[in-house]
Structure formats: structure tokens, C-alpha cells
Amino acid sequence: MKVDLEHLSRLANLELTEEERKLLPGQMEKIIDWVGQLSSLATGEEEKYHQVDFSLRLEEDEVQPSLPQDEVLAMAPEKQGDFVKVPRVFREK
């Protein structure tokens, strides 16, 4: 099956390199046809999305220390004062 890679990569916030643009369409097509074999299995209507058959328990609300601010900021690629800094969000007119 053909896929619209341009559209998918926009959804995924990705760009493809020159080489990926050459290789990926054929590979994706093959992979999607291959996973499409699934339709050959007669299954029930029941779906399984998760593994947790045991009962989940609710925790009491408890105040606990979180990561110290300086350690969180230390991971940021760019910061200004006590903030994580990012490039501007809006385009200039």
C-alpha cells in the first residue's frame, strides 16, 4: 500500500534526509503490506490494549519532595534565570 510520507512526517515532526526519501517509501510500503497480513486472522471482537489484569490501587495524597529546580534546569539545553528558554513561538509578520 502506498503511504503519504510527507503527511506522516509532518504529523510526527520529522524531516527525511535525502537518502531516507529514496529508501523509505519502498520500505514502508513493504512493511505495511506485511503487517496487513493481520486481516487474515479470524479473531474475536475482544481487544487487548494493556497488560494490567491486577487491580490498581489508589495512593493516599502525600507530599513528597520532587526533583530540585537546579537539577531540572541543569538538563535544559538553554535557560534564562529560573526558566527553560526556547526559540520564539510566533512568526514575525
Next chain:
Amino acid sequence: MKYIELGLREAVDLVRNGQVKATEIVESYLSHIEAVDPEIKAYLTLAAERALSRAREIDARKDKGRLAGAVVAIKDNIVTRGLRTTCGSRILQNFVPPYDATVVERLEAEDAIIIGKTNMDEFAMGSSTENSAFFPTRNPWDLERVPGGSSGGSAAAVAGLEAMAALGSDTGGSVRQPAAFCGIVGLKPTYGRVSRYGLVAFASSLDQIGPLARSVEDCALITSVIAGFDRRDSTCADRPVPDYLDGLDNFQEKVRVGFLGENSLKGINPEVAASYLRVGELVAGLGFEVVRMDFPSWEVALPCYYIIAPSEASSNLARYDGVRYGLRAEAVELADMYVRTRTQGFGSEVKRRILLGTFALSSGYYDAYYARAARARQAITAELQVAFRRVDFILTPTTPEPAFKLGEKQDPIAMYLQDYFTVAASLAGVPGISIPCGLARDGLPLGLQVLSEPFAENRLFKFAFLLENNIKFKNNMYGINTRGRRKNEN
């Protein structure tokens, strides 16, 4: 005495009794790593100073934990406070986590010594460790071959005597397959048995952390330490953890064992099939009832897995946006920064899977792919549940073939087929252990997978221990092998 050849349990006993210093053990590992890792390339980051200071601290203390002196390597998708954790990816190349994964906390609380972080396929996506953004790891049995993946660095480190044991993660076979390729033991526990807190998420409904070691006993000991409830992972089961060493050598049950029929072995490597059939004879010879079984749904287990895992991955990996941590690419505007960061940070296989998952979840295709995969997953789970009403354990080969050569599998689907025998247990959440069961003609190790019902690791270890003792796999290779010649004779 060559400390690096001691099993984990043996070494821990010696350290706890005060007969050997943890420092001496760590030093001998460090010098062996220095000698062989330039060829094997199991480690992305070595924690030499950290390991030595931990060892000195343990030696100075009278009370010693259950893993005192155990030299353990950690797959690089399990976070370690203050120790770089890359996930095999450029996008986390310089990431130094501010906290420890629960499994790391638990190992260190019992005085295990973390020696380094091991190489892996980027974001655990792959079966050869060739998808590491940094370099491929080589199989200590034959340096031309891959160690398997995605926990290939962990498996190669244990087989190459660069660690006593290691932690890996298994989403569709990533602990069991490299364990088989490297002639060691690897366990994927029941989903929910071990906390995933601090494991970098790939496919959250499938990921489990598991041990790789040189014996069933060593795997059992590590599992006793890392398993159990953790309030920081809501999918972690609140069930008691038995001491898996307790009665390990005493398996008296008359069990029935499921064994694949000929239909299920079609198309696999003939030496793998032959060694598997020998195991069947051995099991029957031990007096166990062998029940032939086929699993028709396994035909679609791989396509099912390759819809579910990439779908979950495409969502999980959305967090790598260059804002709070990890790589950030230069850009004038925020939206461009996201795209450039992800484009530069992710390798081709990761991009392929993100795109595949995005496709399976996208409008117009969701029902035909993702929902259908969820139904197949239920069918696969139900089939295994029915099987476990008839038998106590199911035996399969771990892999369809022995370790392949680097660069041999260029086609993504050929690589995906590696998981043929391992994905069903992942989709159903049941535990599986791989133990060595023989050698192929060219001297490469072969693996046997044993599956059991969920949360039955206790019995699984005992049965695997019994098989291990009866198979008598002669591991004459630990260390490093260059063209059939042992190199670590010093």
C-alpha cells in the same frame, strides 16, 4: 584466582564472607574490560571511578547486602543518577539523569556495583545492536557476528566476562534473543513483575526489565532483588516476591511440557531445529510428559507486534522535542526547532517506526491496523491461556537462527523476523527465559526458550535450572574469541 570467571553467586559469597575484597574483583574486571572492550565494544560509558569507590565503601562495611561485590552492567536505556544515559541515541547523547531507576536503586541497596552502561539498538529498536547511533557491538563468540539486540551490549558484556551479570530490557525479545546469541541466560519477567520506573519508554504495554547472567541461579538471585511493587510505576504488580533461590535445585513436580510440532518449525535454521528436537528427547527422558502443540495465531504475532510497538513508540517518543533535556538543534522558531531536533537526533530505524506508528494511529487507518492488532493480541493471549491449561511450560527455540554477521540483514523485515518465537510472550505478558541448549556446527551458541504462566517465575526458574543441569551446555568460550582462538589466557 581469576575473579572474572567466578559466577555472581560465588563471588558474592566470597565477598560477604570477607574472603575476597570487592575492590579486587572490580579491579580485575576493569583491567579485562580495558583489554577486550576495544574489540567487543559492549560499553557506551564505563563507570570505573564510581565502581571503585562503591567497592571500597562495601569493603569497609561489616554488614554487606545480598549482592555485595556483584559487578553488574546496565543497559543504557535504564537511568542512572549522575551517569550518562544515551538510549543508544544522538538525541540523548549527553543526557545525565537526575535520578535512578527503581531497579538501579534496588541493586545498589543490596551492594551490587554498577560498572558501566551498555550499548543497544537506538531506543531498543532492533535485534543486532547495529542500530546504535554510536557503534555496533560484536559477539564475543565470533567478532564478525552480532550479539543480538536490542540488549546486545549487556549480553556481550556478560559473555565476554566484562560483567558478572547485566540488566536489559525486553519489548519483543530484546533480552532473550541476545542471551541466546551470546550463550548466556536471559529472563523477560511477567509484565508488571519488575518496575519500569526509570526505563526509557519504548512500548509501554510491552516493556519489561530483565536480567542477563551466566546461569539460571544468577538470574534468579538478581530477579529476587529487582522484582516487586513500586508505587512509582502504576503497572507494577503488588504481589509478594518469593526468594527465587529457595529450593531452586529441588524440582519434584511431574509437569507436562508443551513442545512445538513440525508445522511451527518450518523455515527455521536446521541446526536450531535439530538442537530443539534433542531438548524434546531429553525432557521426555527425564520423565516429563511432552505434549505437541501448534500456535496458529503466532503466524500473525509479528505483524501484530509491529503495529502495536511502533504505535506506542510514536506516542512515547513525542517527548523528544529539544525543550527540557537532550539534544536541541538551532532554529529561529520553536516549530522548526522541534523538527530539526528530531530529524538530527533520531536514526533511520527509529524514524521508520515512528512513521509506521503514526500511520497505524492516523485517521482512516486506526481501525484497519491498530484496533485489528489489539484484537489479534487478545487472540494470541487467549491461545496461550488455553495452552497453559494443558501444560505447565512451553518450550521453543529462542531464535530462528544462530547469530548472523554484521551487515547481513539490510531489509528491515528480515530483521523483524528475529522475534518470531519471542513476541507472543511479550504480547501476552507471560514470562520467558532463554537458556543455552547447544552449539551449531560452526561453534555458535543456540538458545532454548521456556515460557510459563504469569507470575510463575518461581517454577520457571526451577524448571530452567533442571534443564540447564541436564543439557550440560559446555561454555568453553567465555571471554573473547577471535577466529576460534581464546584470547583471554592471561
